Amino acid sequence: MKPKKLSITSLIIACLVFMPTLIYSAQAEGAKQGSVSVPVTSGLTGSANSAKTFYLDLPSGVTSSAIKMGTLKYSGNNSVVGAISVENGKIKVTLKGNLKDETFPVVGTDGDPGKSFVTNPGNSIWRYADGRRWQINNYDEYRDINTFYNAAATDFSTPSTNPPTKNVTTKSINIVLPNSATWFRKDNTLVPFSSVNESSIKMKLGTLLDGAKGSGGLKNGKVVITYEIPTANVRPEQVSDNFEKGQWVEGRLYFVNQPYYYEAQAKLTSYSYAGTVTFDYSPPDQATLNGTATLEKPSPNPIKLEGSKVDVKINVKGELLGYTDSSNIEEWVFYAKEKNGTSKADMKKEYSKQLTASKSFDFSIPASRVVNDNFKQDYTTTVVIRFKKPVVTKTGTITSLEQSMEVSAGVYKKDNPVSYPSVPSTPTKPEGKPPIARITAPKYIKAGADMMVYGGNSSDPDGYITDYGWGTPGAEGGIENTARGYVWYTRDKVGETFPITLTVVDNDGMTGSTSTEVTVIEPRPAADLEISGSLKQNRKTTLTNSSSSPTRFPIIKSRTQVTISAVSGGTNADIKYSGSLAELESKDVLFRKPGKYKATIHVENTAGYASDKEITFDIVPDESPVAYFAMPIGAYRDPANGNKAVISIDDMSFSSDKDNIIKRIWEYRYDSNNNGGFTDESWVQFSDENKTRLNLELYQVGKYEVRVTVIEEFGQPTIEDFVTDADRLRTGSEATQNVIERIVEVNNRPPEVDWDF
Numbered sequence: 235m236k237p238k239k240l241s242i243t244s245l246i247i248a249c250l251v252f253m254p255t256l257i258y259s260a261q262a263e264g265a266k267q268g269s270v271s272v273p274v275t276s277g278l279t280g281s282a283n284s285a286k287t288f289y290l291d292l293p294s295g296v297t298s299s300a301i302k303m304g305t306l307k308y309s310g311n312n313s314v315v316g317a318i319s320v321e322n323g324k325i326k327v328t329l330k331g332n333l334k335d336e337t338f339p340v341v342g343t344d345g346d347p348g349k350s351f352v353t354n355p356g357n358s359i360w361r362y363a364d365g366r367r368w369q370i371n372n373y374d375e376y377r378d379i380n381t382f383y384n385a386a387a388t389d390f391s392t393p394s395t396n397p398p399t400k401n402v403t404t405k406s407i408n409i410v411l412p413n414s415a416t417w418f419r420k421d422n423t424l425v426p427f428s429s430v431n432e433s434s435i436k437m438k439l440g441t442l443l444d445g446a447k448g449s450g451g452l453k454n455g456k457v458v459i460t461y462e463i464p465t466a467n468v469r470p471e472q473v474s475d476n477f478e479k480g481q482w483v484e485g486r487l488y489f490v491n492q493p494y495y496y497e498a499q500a501k502l503t504s505y506s507y508a509g510t511v512t513f514d515y516s517p518p519d520q521a522t523l524n525g526t527a528t529l530e531k532p533s534p535n536p537i538k539l540e541g542s543k544v545d546v547k548i549n550v551k552g553e554l555l556g557y558t559d560s561s562n563i564e565e566w567v568f569y570a571k572e573k574n575g576t577s578k579a580d581m582k583k584e585y586s587k588q589l590t591a592s593k594s595f596d597f598s599i600p601a602s603r604v605v606n607d608n609f610k611q612d613y614t615t616t617v618v619i620r621f622k623k624p625v626v627t628k629t630g631t632i633t634s635l636e637q638s639m640e641v642s643a644g645v646y647k648k649d650n651p652v653s654y655p656s657v658p659s660t661p662t663k664p665e666g667k668p669p670i671a672r673i674t675a676p677k678y679i680k681a682g683a684d685m686m687v688y689g690g691n692s693s694d695p696d697g698y699i700t701d702y703g704w705g706t707p708g709a710e711g712g713i714e715n716t717a718r719g720y721v722w723y724t725r726d727k728v729g730e731t732f733p734i735t736l737t738v739v740d741n742d743g744m745t746g747s748t749s750t751e752v753t754v755i756e757p758r759p760a761a762d763l764e765i766s767g768s769l770k771q772n773r774k775t776t777l778t779n780s781s782s783s784p785t786r787f788p789i790i791k792s793r794t795q796v797t798i799s800a801v802s803g804g805t806n807a808d809i810k811y812s813g814s815l816a817e818l819e820s821k822d823v824l825f826r827k828p829g830k831y832k833a834t835i836h837v838e839n840t841a842g843y844a845s846d847k848e849i850t851f852d853i854v855p856d857e858s859p860v861a862y863f864a865m866p867i868g869a870y871r872d873p874a875n876g877n878k879a880v881i882s883i884d885d886m887s888f889s890s891d892k893d894n895i896i897k898r899i900w901e902y903r904y905d906s907n908n909n910g911g912f913t914d915e916s917w918v919q920f921s922d923e924n925k926t927r928l929n930l931e932l933y934q935v936g937k938y939e940v941r942v943t944v945i946e947e948f949g950q951p952t953i954e955d956f957v958t959d960a961d962r963l964r965t966g967s968e969a970t971q972n973v974i975e976r977i978v979e980v981n982n983r984p985p986e987v988d989w990d991f
Contacts, residue, residue, distance in 0.1 A: 265302065268293050269512045270325055272310065276506035283331060283505045285315055290325040290511060294590075297524040297555060298323045300515040310509020318511060323526035323639065325513075331505025340425050342415030342435070342496035347422040350440055351415070354747050355406035355459060356489025358471045363480020365393030373403045375458050393482040396464050401448070404490075406457040408668045408746050409437075412496050419500075429500045440493035450492055463488045518556030520627045525617040525637035526551045530594070536608070536644025544599040546643045551592035552617035554635075557625065560587045564620040564972075570595035573612035573640065581860070581888060599645055609645045614638060668744040669694035671736045675750055681725045681757040682784035682841065687734060690717040694740040705735035705749075722786070725841065727754040759783035759839045761847035763796075768950040770891070771828045771856040772961050778820045779835065787841035791817045795836040801850065803829015810956040824953045828855035857891040859946045861967035864975075870983040871935065879980040881930040885942060893949035893963075898924045898942055905937045912939045937979045942967045 270290040278286075292298065298320045306318040312329040319326050344351045360369040362384075371382045387394030412435045417425040439450055439457065448461025464486075471485035529535055531547035550568045554560075566584035582593040599611050616638045624631035674688040689702050704713040706721050709732065713719030723732070735749040760782050767775040777798070783789045796815040800806050804827035811823045818835070825831065832850045863886060869879040889895060900921040903912050921928055932938060945964040948957075967976060 265514045265516050267512060268296050268301075268515055269510050272308075272312075272327070272329070272507055272509045272511065274506075274508045276504070278331065278505045278507075279502065285328060285330050286505075286507055287326065287328045288507075289321070290327065291526075292323065292325065292524075294553065296515050297518065297522060300518065302514045302516070305512075305514040307512050308509055309512065312507055312509055323524070325511055327511055329507055329509070331507060334504045334506065335501060336504070337499055337501045338419060340417045340419055340430060340498055340500040342412055342417045342430075342498065344410070344495075345416050347418045350493035350495045351410050352443070353406040353409050353457060353492050353494065354467075354489050355404040355408070355457065355492065356465075356467070356487045357402050357404050357463070359397050359463060359486050359488055360471075360473055360477060361393060361397075361482060361484045361486075363478050363483050365482035368394065368397040369477075370397065370400055370402060370463075373405050373458070375403060375405070375453055393484075397486075400463055401460055402463055403458060403460045406459070406492065407666075408670070409457065409494065410670070412498070415496055417498075417500065425500050425502065429502045431499045431501060434499040436497050438495050438497055440495075443491040443493060446490040448490065457492060457494065459490060459492055461490050465490060467491065521557035521625050521632070521635065522555045523617065523619055523635035523637050524553040524555055525615075525639055526553075527613075527615040527639040527641040529641050529643060532643060532645070536610075536646050539601060539604055539645050539647050542601050544601075544643070544645050546597040546599060546611070546613075547594055548597070548613055548615060548641055549592055549594045550615045550617055550639070552590070552619060552637070554589045554619060558589070560589050562621050562623055562625070563587050563589075564622045566591040566593075567618040567620065568593040568595075569616040569618075570597075571614060572597065573614045580890070581862075581886075582890075599643065604645050604647060607647050610642050611645075612640060612642045614640055666742070666744070667694070667696045669697075669699055669738045669740040669746040671738045671746040671748040673734060673736050673748055673750045675734055675752055677751075678753050678755050679723065680784045681723050681728050681754050682786035683757070684720045684722050684785055685752065686718060686720055687713060688718045689736045689738065692717075692736070692738045692746070694738075697741040699738050700741055701739040703737040703739070705733070705737075708732040723754045725757060725787075728756055730754055756843065757784040757787045757839065757841045758843040759787075759789055759837050759845045761835050761837045761845035763833055763835050763847055763849050765833070765849065765851055769851060770854050770950060771825060772952055772957050773824070773856075773948065774951040774953050775823050775825065775853070776820060777818070777823055777833060779818045779837075781835065781837045781845070781847075783837070783839040784841075787839045787843075789837050789839050793836075793838040794818060796821075796833065798823065798831065798833045801830040801832050803827060804831065804853070810953070812955070822953060824956045825853040826956070828853050854891075856893075856961075856963060857889070858963045858965045859889045859893065859895055859944045860887060860970050861942050861944045861965045862886045862888075862971050863940075863942055863967060865930075865940065865978055867977070868979045868981065869932070870981055871933070872983070877933060879932045881932060881938075881940075881978055883928055883930060883940070885926040887926075887942065887944045887967075889946050889949065891949070893946040895944050896924065896947040897922065897945040898926070899945075900925070900928065900930075900940070900942050902930060902932075902938050902940045904932075904934060905939075906934075908936055910937075915939075917941070932978075932980050935980050935982055937977055939973070940976050940978065 270293060272288055301320055308314050308318060308327060311332055315328040315330055343349050357371045366387045368385050368387060369382050370385050371380060374381050385398050388398040389395050413427050417427055417430055419425055437452055442448055444466050446461055446465050448459060450457055450459030465488045467489050469487050471487040473483055473485040528549045530549055531545050537544060548570055550570060552566055568582045570580050580595050584591040616636060618634055618636045620634045624633050670693050672691040674691060676685060679685045692699055701715055702717055708727055709721035709723055711721045731751050731753045733749055733751055737745055737747040739745050762780045764778045764780045765775060767773060769775055781789055794817055796818040798809050804825060808826035809823065810826060811821055815821060830850060830852050832848055834848045836846050838844045863883055865881055865883045869881055871877045871879045885898060887895060899919060901917040901919045903915040903917050905912055906915060920930060943964055943966045945962060947962060
């Protein structure tokens with residue numbers, strides 16, 4: 235045999251395998267190596283977890299711009315999908331999961347571990363018109379047909395009371411298929427049917443119920459049972475039209491209850507992830523700001539829309555690198571706003587002398603904005619660090635550093651569509667398949683309360699349901715021949731358990747039956763209070779009585795007792811409302827002070843039962859507005875404009891708790907004696923028109939101090955009877971803005987000199 239030649243490609247692969255040092259990335263001079271770990275994750279199931287994308291935080295001291303992109307490398311047992319990259323200040327790596335297959339025994343039951351299905355096969359037994367003979371119907375398992383024979387009565391009454399004791403055989407095809415069973419491991423953990431090996435499924439039969447004598451087995455794909463009649467389980471049976479007619483003709487169906495379940499083997503595939511991403515980076519050699527924006531909510535992202543809105547939470551972080559003098563930090567400033575959105579920008583500050591700082595911002599996406607199946611809201615964020623003294627860099631001196639980032643939150647309305655395999659265009663309709671009856675009803679019901687019983691989930695594999703026959707012993711009211719209805723139980727039934735049975739008939743005249751049980755419990759009312767509104771100081775909060783009681787034992791309004799009291803922060807005197815809390819249905823309440831409060835409710839119903847409920851809630855404080863504006867630090871008088879210096883001012887004041895700023899009062903004062911101070915000068919008002927952009931015209935050379943006072947109005951409903959003008963908060967820029975940002979100096983423009991010889 236000739237030796238096989240190696241191709242050039244094979245030689246290259248061999249070199250890569252046996253000489254790993256040849257492909258190791260070399261560090262550039264002055265560079266350092268960093269690494270981040272992929273979170274160890276195991277036990278993930280489902281095809282959606284076969285590959286997973288990780289966004290890894292950079293180590294402290296590393297900026298995304300400093301990473302040498304060609305050096306990013308994953309080490310671990312997973313395979314990398316695509317390229318490793320850096321997005322929004324984080325390392326992005328997509329990995330293929332490591333597979334682990336496990337085979338184990340499972341049991342398929344009726345919803346709960348150990349609960350068997352029950353099928354109800356039986357035979358029709360008919361009494362002849364002479365009252366002394368019985369037709370015994372029997373299933374011939376060898377020929378797979380129904381036969382019959384006649385038997386004389388053995389009792390002495392006419393008509394005969396019961397057929398003679400006989401062993402008969404019946405079959406059942408009214409069984410729940412394995413794909414409709416609930417599958418469990420031995421430790422009772424759920425297993426999806428998709429993991430069950432269908433070729434290993436076996437049906438197991440239990441002992442006949444209700445004392446029936448006989449046994450069964452699986453033959454030719456059917457449950458075949460030989461049992462003794464008459465049985466305890468019997469119901470009237472319609473006699474065939476070709477059977478003789480007469481006074482004593484009667485049909486009975488004697489049936490048995492045969493429990494069964496399934497056994498099989500299952501195979502489950504899980505995925506795991508781990509590893510490390512390494513890279514080279516150049517550490518900063520001068521003051522550098524590294525900013526990151528992390529979406530903390532929604533999680534997962536995107537998220538399905540549930541309710542009226544989706545909460546969004548963004549964390550903005552700044553890290554000062556290549557600089558160690560934290561005492562020179564004046565402040566951190568954080569901004570966040572919707573990109574192309576309607577909400578106002580939010581600003582937060584941090585004054586701690588730390589090289590790292592962060593703030594979180596809360597937004598929401600209202601359901602009305604999600605007009606398509608998939609919606610994405612972009613947010614822009616900025617982190618700024620300001621220094622007390624200028625910092626020297628390679629390109630000059632700086633007084634601040636700034637970095638902007640973007641982050642997106644996704645919302646979708648519909649689940650991803652499920653693909654189904656195509657079916658033949660002319661399917662073959664099966665014959666002779668009975669319908670499957672299913673009941674939906676609560677396990678417990680209070681006496682006097684209406685209970686809906688639903689059979690609409692019943693189905694017929696080869697047709698449709700035509701009739702519904704309900705059995706509700708012990709219940710009041712009844713259900714007609716419909717898929718749903720309401721029944722209730724009287725108070726004397728408390729503590730008892732009653733059966734509910736359903737027999738459905740399909741368009742082929744075949745039947746299917748099932749049953750469930752309901753236990754009647756005491757008709758106690760359920761006391762409940764709901765609190766709504768902004769839950770904010772000096773705002774309207776609505777307390778609503780949402781208690782309930784069984785329909786036939788309503789709550790007695792005159793015995794409803796409600797109290798509201800202060801727990802901490804405020805006092806009972808700070809709780810304001812009109813009228814009384816007696817017979818409360820809904821009450822608007824105002825809390826003058828922030829703090830923790832509680833409300834209690836006591837209700838009684840006409841059955842003599844009572845219930846209590848206590849809720850504790852927090853009233854948040856009304857935050858003062860933040861006064862802040864921007865203007866130049868200097869200006870020149872303009873001879874062409876009457877020697878006036880025009881100062882352009884942009885107001886950036888805002889309310890951190892979404893109140894409305896309704897007034898801005900602008901003032902200035904002039905250092906007339908040029909002593910460097912303003913405390914001995916008087917303020918001059920130059921605008922109170924709530925302007926956010928305006929010009930200040932000044933004539934005198936020297937320094938001027940400017941201030942703005944902002945006054946807010948409630949941004950949420952209040953109760954006017956309990957608030958005053960003093961409750962409308964106001965803030966002057968002296969309290970929220972450094973004085974150096976509020977001083978402007980007016981100078982004369984220097985003359986232009988032209989030397990001419």
